[in-house]
Amino acid sequence: MATAHHPPTRDLSRERKWVGKSIRRVEDPKFLRGRGNYIDDMRVPGMLHAALVRSPYAHARILRIDVEAARQLPGVFAVVTGAQAAELTDPLPDFGPAADKHVWRCLAVDKVRYVGEGVAAIVAESRYVAEDAADLVEVEYEQLAPVVDPEAALAPDAAIIHEPLGTNLAYERTFTFGEVDRDFAEADLIVSDRLRWHRSGGQPLETVGAIATYEIGTGMMTIQTNSLSFTSYLFMLAGTLKIPPNRLDMQPHPAGGSFGTKLFATKVSAIAGMLSKVVGRPVKYVEDRIDNISNCDHHGSDRVYYADLAVMRDGTLRSLRVHTIDDYGAYIQFGVGHHGNALAQATGPYHIGSLEYGVKAVLTNKCQQGAYRGFGSEVHNWMLERMVDLAARELHMDPAEIRRANFIRKDEFPYFIPTGNVYDSGDYEGVLDKALALADYEGCREMQRQAREEGRYVGIGLVTCQERSVFSATEFWFWFDEPAAPVTSMPESITLRVGALGDITATLYSCAFWGNSPETMVAQLVAEEFDVEPHDVSVIYAGSRNGLPATGPGGSRTTVMLAGAIEGATERIKEKAFKVAEHMLEANVDDLEWREGGVQVKGSPGTRKSLGDIALQTHLFKHSLPEEIESGLEASKVYDHPYTTMPSADRSDLGVFYPFVGHACHIPIVEVDIETGQVRFLKYVAVHDCGTLVNPRSLAGHITGGVMQGIGTALYEQFVYDETGNLLTQSYLDYLIPTAMEAPEFVIGHQETPSPWTPHGIKGGGEGGRMMAPAAVAAAIDDALAPIGVRARVLPATPSRLLELINGAKQATAEPA
Amino acid sequence: MNRVPIAVTVNGVRHEAEVESRLLLVDFLREELDLVGVHIGCEHGVCGTCTVLMNGESIRSCITFAVQADGAELTTVESLAQGETLHPLQEAFWEKQGLQCGYCTPGMLLRSLELLRENPQPSADEVREAISSNLCRCTGYQFIIDSVLEAAEQMGA
Numbered sequence: 001m002a003t004a005h006h007p008p009t010r011d012l013s014r015e016r017k018w019v020g021k022s023i024r025r026v027e028d029p030k031f032l033r034g035r036g037n038y039i040d041d042m043r044v045p046g047m048l049h050a051a052l053v054r055s056p057y058a059h060a061r062i063l064r065i066d067v068e069a070a071r072q073l074p075g076v077f078a079v080v081t082g083a084q085a086a087e088l089t090d091p092l093p094d095f096g097p098a099a100d101k102h103v104w105r106c107l108a109v110d111k112v113r114y115v116g117e118g119v120a121a122i123v124a125e126s127r128y129v130a131e132d133a134a135d136l137v138e139v140e141y142e143q144l145a146p147v148v149d150p151e152a153a154l155a156p157d158a159a160i161i162h163e164p165l166g167t168n169l170a171y172e173r174t175f176t177f178g179e180v181d182r183d184f185a186e187a188d189l190i191v192s193d194r195l196r197w198h199r200s201g202g203q204p205l206e207t208v209g210a211i212a213t214y215e216i217g218t219g220m221m222t223i224q225t226n227s228l229s230f231t232s233y234l235f236m237l238a239g240t241l242k243i244p245p246n247r248l249d250m251q252p253h254p255a256g257g258s259f260g261t262k263l264f265a266t267k268v269s270a271i272a273g274m275l276s277k278v279v280g281r282p283v284k285y286v287e288d289r290i291d292n293i294s295n296c297d298h299h300g301s302d303r304v305y306y307a308d309l310a311v312m313r314d315g316t317l318r319s320l321r322v323h324t325i326d327d328y329g330a331y332i333q334f335g336v337g338h339h340g341n342a343l344a345q346a347t348g349p350y351h352i353g354s355l356e357y358g359v360k361a362v363l364t365n366k367c368q369q370g371a372y373r374g375f376g377s378e379v380h381n382w383m384l385e386r387m388v389d390l391a392a393r394e395l396h397m398d399p400a401e402i403r404r405a406n407f408i409r410k411d412e413f414p415y416f417i418p419t420g421n422v423y424d425s426g427d428y429e430g431v432l433d434k435a436l437a438l439a440d441y442e443g444c445r446e447m448q449r450q451a452r453e454e455g456r457y458v459g460i461g462l463v464t465c466q467e468r469s470v471f472s473a474t475e476f477w478f479w480f481d482e483p484a485a486p487v488t489s490m491p492e493s494i495t496l497r498v499g500a501l502g503d504i505t506a507t508l509y510s511c512a513f514w515g516n517s518p519e520t521m522v523a524q525l526v527a528e529e530f531d532v533e534p535h536d537v538s539v540i541y542a543g544s545r546n547g548l549p550a551t552g553p554g555g556s557r558t559t560v561m562l563a564g565a566i567e568g569a570t571e572r573i574k575e576k577a578f579k580v581a582e583h584m585l586e587a588n589v590d591d592l593e594w595r596e597g598g599v600q601v602k603g604s605p606g607t608r609k610s611l612g613d614i615a616l617q618t619h620l621f622k623h624s625l626p627e628e629i630e631s632g633l634e635a636s637k638v639y640d641h642p643y644t645t646m647p648s649a650d651r652s653d654l655g656v657f658y659p660f661v662g663h664a665c666h667i668p669i670v671e672v673d674i675e676t677g678q679v680r681f682l683k684y685v686a687v688h689d690c691g692t693l694v695n696p697r698s699l700a701g702h703i704t705g706g707v708m709q710g711i712g713t714a715l716y717e718q719f720v721y722d723e724t725g726n727l728l729t730q731s732y733l734d735y736l737i738p739t740a741m742e743a744p745e746f747v748i749g750h751q752e753t754p755s756p757w758t759p760h761g762i763k764g765g766g767e768g769g770r771m772m773a774p775a776a777v778a779a780a781i782d783d784a785l786a787p788i789g790v791r792a793r794v795l796p797a798t799p800s801r802l803l804e805l806i807n808g809a810k811q812a813t814a815e816p817a
Numbered sequence: 818m819n820r821v822p823i824a825v826t827v828n829g830v831r832h833e834a835e836v837e838s839r840l841l842l843v844d845f846l847r848e849e850l851d852l853v854g855v856h857i858g859c860e861h862g863v864c865g866t867c868t869v870l871m872n873g874e875s876i877r878s879c880i881t882f883a884v885q886a887d888g889a890e891l892t893t894v895e896s897l898a899q900g901e902t903l904h905p906l907q908e909a910f911w912e913k914q915g916l917q918c919g920y921c922t923p924g925m926l927l928r929s930l931e932l933l934r935e936n937p938q939p940s941a942d943e944v945r946e947a948i949s950s951n952l953c954r955c956t957g958y959q960f961i962i963d964s965v966l967e968a969a970e971q972m973g974a
Contacts, residue, residue, distance in 0.1 A: 704959050733863055
């Protein structure tokens with residue numbers, strides 16, 4: 001194990017002025033005024049509009065497409081079928097295993113593989129006319145047997161979704177870490193369960209959109225989009241569009257929410273780009289809601305688990321065996337990186353000594369999986385906490401006590417888990433104690449006793465979960481003994497420019513605003529370094545063409561990575577500032593210090609030059625400075641992932657790939673109405689520890705928002721495909737996003753256990769409450785319904801699902817076997 | 818496609834236009850009047866993102882035809898701030914972080930404005946119920962409720 005390679009341990013004793021303050025967000029005034037410049041707000045001269053013809057079938061061969069009537073409609077500029085699109089473009093960027101055997105294109109070619117898949121695209125003078133034309137396209141299909149259930153997809157007689165692959169099993173592997181067989185053989189008790197997590201998705205209120213402008217005279221393709229990320233991989237999209245990478249410029253626009261679903265979402269940009277080339281004019285394609293629900297790149301996880309937990313009589317957790325079947329839908333863009341994510345924190349905050357982890361990635365006739373806040377590790381958290389609760393129940397232990405007994409203690413960090421990943425720091429008991437106090441846990445238990453006496457079903461959930469942050473690249477390929485591209489770069493970059501008057505501009509290089517607050521965070525970190533007002537720092541989101549290497553948000557990495565980049569760029573600027581100050585103050589650098597936004601002679605506050613004085617000198621007075629000092633005061637920093645180690649050849653150790661690990665304890669208190677199956681929140685306590693906080697209120701917002709999404713996942717939201725593969729939830733009338741009435745009253749607490757290895761001790765926290773809430777809500781339901789022996793083993797636990805379980809349990813009691 | 822003449826007053830400015838009878842009000846406001854602060858969310862009248870005030874009452878402009886607004890007075894988010902000065906509701910949303918991505922914000926602001934006109938000193942529960950007409954995917958609603966309560970206090974002061 002690679003302990004020796006960890007980054008230098010930092011001295012975090014320095015006092016901080018701006019980091020840690022809940023300042024008002026610098027992004028907000030434009031959004032409050034309705035001037036956000038979201039992608040659909042943008043107009044380019046000569047711009048046309050696109051719409052798609054979507055498949056009504058889950059699985060069908062395309063026999064014939066007649067586009068004549070559509071072409072004849074006044075105002076229609078072009079109709080492009082899937083077959084034509086396959087000439088105009090290459091397949092979409094795909095990190096999946098054997099991508100050539102399940103080829104993913106922007107429009108379906110000879111076969112459709114899910115309801116909603118695009119089969120043709122229209123360009124017209126307006127979106128109205130484009131949609132009129134879409135209605136006039138006649139497609140003749142030959143329906144094929146649909147593959148809907150992930151386990152049935154593996155049956156020998158199941159229809160095959162991608163013939164070249166010859167199976168619906170896109171990937172299978174089982175990893176073993178440590179002495180699993182021994183630990184199970186020695187266990188006093190083995191608890192086992194089958195658990196089912198159905199698919200939901202981020203569903204931001206703004207869909208994915210792009211405006212593509214292809215200039216035939218220069219060969220330049222400019223794509224304005226709300227979905228720019230992975231700048232370092234955009235050469236793949238250029239390949240899709242058959243243009244040289246240095247002729248593609250992706251320009252970011254603020255996104256009206258992402259939650260993962262705008263991460264490297266390339267299909268919309270590819271369609272707009274292709275169409276712009278066809279018509280020679282700018283083309284806007286913004287998904288409508290049905291596109292976004294049925295044909296986005298990013299449905300969430302869809303898993304069946306078979307899990308066994310080996311336990312000792314005293315509550316000691318020994319070993320975990322997990323076998324999961326994950327329904328990826330029709331394509332598999334990111335491979336099984338979602339399970340790499342789970343392996344980063346597979347044994348949770350516990351001393352679980354060994355692990356067996358098996359995954360089968362299955363293809364079905366559904367929209368494909370992508371990213372949704374947690375990227376698969378939130379699902380693993382849910383499974384693990386379900387199993388720990390099951391053990392506690394068998395052993396008649398309190399859920400808090402079984403957890404406390406198994407926690408990694410705060411003096412054991414850095415702590416390597418069986419998979420090889422490291423946890424940098426933590427104080428799990430501290431978080432638990434804080435949450436128990438905020439919830440008044442004993443009081444709640446007393447209230448529960450009274451409620452039960454009144455015949456009410458009140459439940460207290462308690463989970464303690466990890467939140468890994470700052471992914472590195474290896475989790476996408478350590479699955480393969482001979483990976484096609486064992487990449488190791490996941491950098492983030494920044495340029496800081498100090499203007500002639502000391503004004504500071506920060507340029508970011510991947511993604512834009514996604515609802516997180518990169519500008520506020522960057523402004524606070526820059527303000528901390530230079531002693532300026534955060535609201536005076538200007539932040540620019542650069543296009544990709546002249547961009548520095550960058551990855552963008554995802555895996556709760558932005559704050560840590562940009563903090564590293566800012567620190568590096570600051571160091572370079574200050575080094576130059578000191579050189580200039582040496583000359584201006586006629587002092588030796590050893591006698592100078594940085595104080596309150598300037599350089600001064602140590603112990604002599606009157607003898608100083610402000611950043612503005614120094615900047616003015618560097619910008620305008622070349623001859624006043626030594627020859628070797630170049631004009632200007634600007635520096636860039638490419639900050640690489642600070643702690644990645646290689647997996648071992650036999651994959652018994654996956655190395656370090658997600659090293660900054662936060663922790664949280666959630667305690668929801670619910671009441672279940674056993675007549676309606678409705679779950680109502682009485683209270684929701686969440687205490688998070690993701691190291692040093694940059695903006696506590698901003699993190700609290702991630703927690704409350706993430707919990708709300710987790711509650712949606714746990715109780716309401718599901719993309720429901722019926723047995724024919726038809727998608728029944730194509731609007732918000734059926735896909736139920738919680739309103740304020742379903743939202744609990746939140747009590748949020750923070751604990752700060754700094755990372756020893758990051759600037760200021762920051763860890764990522766952006767995935768917030770969704771990492772824990774599904775597990776916590778399920779636990780609360782189980783606790784409420786414990787008197788009648790009902791457990792929520794299937795999510796979402798909708799009223800109808802719960803009612804079925806409750807009525808089944810009632811019946812079983814009424815008619816004893 | 819037949820066109821119908823309409824006259825609407827939006828944020829105090831009178832507009833006359835000939836529109837297709839099928840043109841949705843949200844598209845009229847966004848595409849023809851360039852009031853892009855009116856956002857499009859679910860397109861089914863569920864999420865409230867497209868909320869505007871018509872004759873002082875909140876409506877969903879994604880399921881309202883432009884012709885239905887003929888003769889009406891409309892208010893959009895663009896009218897709230899007076900130059901440099903934000904409306905107290907906007908100030909309160911900023912202060913209490915009642916927004917993250919900002920996409921539901923115009924609808925939330927207008928729905929809150931309507932609430933505070935009807936009920937200038939609402940309780941937290943009344944705010945919760947009032948804004949349950951509008952979805953927010955980012956905040957979990959708590960900070961929005963805090964924002965509206967803060968605005969009520971500031972506006973009543």
